[in-house]
Amino acid sequence: MSPAESEHTGIHCRLDELLEQRDMTLTRLSETVGVSLVNLSVLKNDRARAIRFSTLVAICEALDCEVGDLLVRQAP
Secondary structure: HHHHHHOOOEEEHHHHHHHHHOHHHHHHHHHHHOOHHHHHHHOOOOOOOOHHHHHHHHHHHHHHHOOHHHEEEOOH
């Protein structure tokens, strides 16, 4: 099993799609929520292993979405 496979969480972040739907850049979201561009990029690219509830709430407020719109469960 490759390292990527062993780290698969089964959670997909739909940040790209939500940003596109709202015509917002990752940079603008970073400025709005006060989370670094690097950390948002890690989340966007499904490489995050954890996320703070405060960050999750801030992103959902900025994108006017629910947690389930942002994070979805995927089959392994």
